[in-house]
Amino acid sequence: MRGNSGQAIVCVQCLQCLRQQYVPVRLGSSWRKRVLKREAIKDRVIQYAGDTAHQTQRVYVWGLAATGALGIRSYLRPEAKGQRMLRYQPRPALQTFWDGKHTKVEDAACGYGFSVFMTKNRKWGVYGTGINTESQLGVHEYPRNTGRLLEYIIEPVRIDLPLKAPDTTRVKHVACGRAHTLILTDKEGVFSMGNNGYGQCGRSIIESEQYRGNPLIHCIAELPDNISQVICGPDHSFFLTETGQLYSCGLGADGQTGAGHFDCVGVPQLVQGDIQGETIVQVSCAGDCVLALSENGDVFGWGNSEYNQLSMVSQDTQVAVAKHLPMRGLGRVSMVASGGSICGVLNDKGSVFVWGYGILGKGQMVESSSAPTQIPDTLFGKHDFNTDSRVSILRSGLSYFAAITSSGDLYTWGKNRGGNLGLGQRNDQFFPFKVSVPAEVGDVRCGVDHMVALCKTFT
Structure with missing residues (x-):
């Protein structure tokens, strides 16, 4: 050259x-x-990278594009003449709506066919894209004053919250379920929107309530002031306090609210059972089976157990209160992941253990396990020439897993609906396989058929 x-x-x-x-x-x-x-x-x-070089944020998306959940406008409204709409995006694509310098995505959440992003520029903002048939992204009219409501949004639009002090209140966390959204703020509590058919929005159920075009954004008054995280299952919600207490509401048909019964819960209540008195630091529930982790490394589970997810402590197919799950011989657990019928934990050594029913990551011949079994570390890139590699983050979507290593590599396995595994094809993946992301992956958010990766450039 x-x-x-x-x-x-x-x-x-x-x-x-x-x-x-x-x-x-x-x-x-x-x-x-x-x-x-x-x-x-x-x-x-x-010298390609100078001393003052710094990493820039990148957001990558992939999976089912037909719903608009990826937020890339050209996929559903092609710019080039003769170009067809893109229904699937089976490999990572750069989300260019934000430049990563002036406006940064601080958090994101994936629902069933929609996504929510929490951004920071001069002020904090919340944006949504994808399916909006239940007003889970708020009410958006286009053109204005025409009565034409947008049920499918193909690129991110701002969600305006009814804040009392919009200039000083900041958004801390977002979460999405099947058709509802939770938004946590630092000074004005938790806001909910979308379908409340089971009380998942933290308010009383109104019979025959119409959710299409419903402008109601509800501030949940029954929660304490120290909520630090919000977590959504398909039709239920959790609220975790700074002191480790866990509240829930929504559908309880499988006991997934942990309220001690199988009824719907409209007003948030404390989760019952062995979890009482524990300081909870993480909750995972992509389906109706819930896993929670305490600061001491203890694991608790409740909800659906039809596929032996909780058979180590109960023979019931629905468990209505939190049960302590024995994790003998696994080391100290640092993270939990519940993908519905499949469950997983990550220990402090960076090893992944899985159980349940479905694609566990141990090949086509292993489709069920009633106790945690380890996935070999070598499948996550650890070998004699890379002994420092270890899994640092474990996430789950419905029937699939995602693992991020200490070097920023992403591995996925499980059901591959719409190409949500990001592997360039739409076949199910039976072993962990590295996703070709042209950036350093910091974290991922898993929907039912799409994913969002929060990344940084290599230099």
Whole structure:
């Protein structure tokens, strides 16, 4: 290659050839070996990343694009003449709605065919894209004053919250269920919107309530002031306090609210059972089976157990209160992931253990396990030449898992609805497989058929 000055530029990958006193350089239109003196080579090596270089945020999305959940407008409204709509995006695509410099995505959540993003510029904001048939993204009219409501939103639009102090209140966390959304603020509590047919929005159930075009954004007054996280199942919700107490509301047909009964809960209540007195730090529930983790590394479970998710402590198919799950021989658990019929935990050594029924990540021959079994560390890139690699984050969508390593690599496995695993095809994946993301993955959010990855550039 030649630089702007016309000088030959040494290929950085070929610097090992210095011992032989020559390096390959491009002269004209072909590659040749040219003898260069060591003194001359020093002037031709380019430093690609300077001392002041810093990482820039990138947001990648993939999966079912037909709903608009990916938020890339050109997929559903092609810009080029003759170009077809894109129904599936089975590999990571850069979400260009935010530049990552002036406006950053601080958090995101994936629902059933829709996504919500929490952004920060000069002020905090919430944006939504995808299915909006139940007003889970608020009410959006276009054109204005025409009565034409947007039931499908193909790129992010701002969700305006009824804040008392919009200039000083900031958004802390967002979560999405099947057709409802929760938004946590630092000073004005938790707001909910969308379908409340089972009380999942934390308010009383109104018979025959119409949710299409419903402008109600409800502030849940029955919660304490110290809520730190909000978590959504398909039709139920959880609210975790800074002191580790857990409240729930919504559908309880499988006992997934942990309220001690199987009825719907409209007003948030404390989860009952072995969880009482524990300091909870994480909750996971992509389906109707719920896993919770305490600060001591203890794991608790409740809800659906039709596929032996909770058979280690109960033979019932529905468990209405939290039960302590024995995790013998696994080490200290640092993270839990519940994907409906499949469950997983991550220990402090970076090893992943799975159980339940479905694609567990141990091949086609292993489709069920009543006790946690380990997925070999080598399937996550750990080997003799990369001994420091370990899984640091474990997430789950409905019937699939996602694992992020300490080096920022992403691995997925399980059901591949709409290409939600990001592997470039739509076949189910029976072992963890590395996703080709051109950035360092920091965290992911898993929907039922799409994913959002919060990343940073390599340099």
